[in-house]
Amino acid sequence: MESKCPSFRLCELDGADIVLGVEMQSTGEAACFGDSFYDALAKGLISVGYNLPKQGTALITIGGAENKEKMLQTMAILKHLGFKILATEHTAEFLSEKNIQDVEIVYKISEPHRKPNISDLLYERKINFIINIPSTSTLEKYVGMLYDEFQIRRKATEAGIPVLTTTEACRVFCQNARVASHQRNYQKGA
Numbered sequence: 001m002e003s004k005c006p007s008f009r010l011c012e013l014d015g016a017d018i019v020l021g022v023e024m025q026s027t028g029e030a031a032c033f034g035d036s037f038y039d040a041l042a043k044g045l046i047s048v049g050y051n052l053p054k055q056g057t058a059l060i061t062i063g064g065a066e067n068k069e070k071m072l073q074t075m076a077i078l079k080h081l082g083f084k085i086l087a088t089e090h091t092a093e094f095l096s097e098k099n100i101q102d103v104e105i106v107y108k109i110s111e112p113h114r115k116p117n118i119s120d121l122l123y124e125r126k127i128n129f130i131i132n133i134p135s136t137s138t139l140e141k142y143v144g145m146l147y148d149e150f151q152i153r154r155k156a157t158e159a160g161i162p163v164l165t166t167t168e169a170c171r172v173f174c175q176n177a178r179v180a181s182h183q184r185n186y187q188k189g190a
Contacts, residue, residue, distance in 0.1 A: 032044040038176040041172060042176050042180070052162050055083065056129070057126060058078055058084070058131060059086045059087070059127045059131070060078075060088075061149065065094075067167060071133065072098055074167070078174055078177075085103045086105075087105065088106060088107070088108060092104075109155070129163070130152065130164070131170050132153055132156075133170070
């Protein structure tokens, strides 16, 4: 199986948002082979410097009810794999309503007086990776929220913390983590 992964040097572009649009082009790419699609993809991501953790703490912030519904199964897989889940208020409420328990609420960068605050957690390196699915709304009331999401992505990128910004990338990462977990468990038993 083969996978191609684009390479972006977003840290070199001061203030650039990592959410890619149709006009974005990579500055390179890597093609990798593996025993499965997930194996090839993992090797491709690693080769372009994008290492996603096998365990640790995930910050989840998902905009919009439709995106939250799309991500429900993926969040359940993450929890099952043993990741500690941190989420912004509305995302945490949604997960709780859907019986994904033990989700710790964290507060937006734009609310520095509320603790625990995402900015502090990023600075203290208490987050291993981020799932940040931005809302596609451009209504004026969402402008502050969109800026806050941008700040999360930018600060994480500058700190070298991996960020996933699409439902598809999150699904593939979780499937990859599940396959890797099964392979580790199989090798321990062999």
